[in-house]
Amino acid sequence: MPVQHTARTTLRAAAAGAGALTAVLALAGPAAAHAEVEADTPQALAENVTLTFVSEAESDSGGFTRVRVVLPEGIAPGDVTLADAPEGWTLTASADGYTVAGPALKTGVDAAYKIKVRQLPDTAQLVFKTVETYSDGKISRWIELPTDGAEPEEPAPVLTLKPAAPGAAPHTPGPSAGPDSAPGPDSAPATATSQDTPATGNPPAQEQAAAHDDGPSTVLVAGSAAAVLTALGGGWWLARRRTTRTD
Incomplete structure (x- = not known):
């Protein structure tokens, strides 16, 4: 009985050690x-x-x-x-x-x-x-x-x-x-x-894209220029019409 008990204790210790080593290697694997x-x-x-x-x-x-x-x-x-x-x-x-x-x-x-x-x-x-x-x-x-x-x-x-x-x-x-x-x-x-x-x-x-894109600022400037040109054209047309009526 003492011999069997000692053998069982040794096997359990070895199994525990192997399990601990496996766990350590598993944790260390990814890193x-x-x-x-x-x-x-x-x-x-x-x-x-x-x-x-x-x-x-x-x-x-x-x-x-x-x-x-x-x-x-x-x-x-x-x-x-x-x-x-x-x-x-x-x-x-x-x-x-x-x-x-x-x-x-x-x-x-x-x-x-x-x-x-x-x-x-x-x-x-x-x-x-x-x-x-x-x-x-x-x-x-x-x-x-x-x-x-x-x-x-x-x-x-x-x-x-x-x-x-x-x-x-x-x-x-x-x-x-x-x-x-x-x-x-x-x-x-x-x-x-x-x-x-x-x-x-x-x-x-x-x-x-950055080298060729006009960007929002360019579009805004173009839109503003178009609005100014439209306003100037409308003003010229109204002035022309009033002059024609006066004549």
Whole structure:
């Protein structure tokens, strides 16, 4: 009896432990997907540094189609070139960063790519706010920073740098992207609440509409001009009629 009791107790403890582990993994599963960044030379003022970005898939019905990144201060869009990416994906510079996009990846496949940066800035940390788009329309925004020591739910990729090497000096920043490289409709967070959140660009369709739409002010001016011309014409006709009667 003591042996059987001990065996039953051990089995119950093991089952309870397995159940607790399963519950922990189930709770941690949805929050596991995130975006990460690594560098082959994580040092301030390092030159020709290759950064590797990995966006973990979290959609069950679509694959990645594009990844939008807002570059941190000190790295200009002109200082970035694409080093490696999924087949068919290309890099397009924007006003404050870049977009890597192409044919949709298979569902469940992580989006991994590499860029080469001309020179890293002289700072301790670099934050790369990232917006991911899937073929099923899902958008994930990894843009949050820790506040008051609390870990955010959607943390932005952060790269920690070592101090600059002795004698290292910053180069002149490269050219920025022109106005034609404005962010697209899903380029930035929809819930922009602080200056740390990148500004949202207008969708191309809206930009075209804004460029060609006359707007209510133009219609009002045209209507007012027509009314004035009508009034002047009516006044001239009345004056002409009175003159004819007098004659």
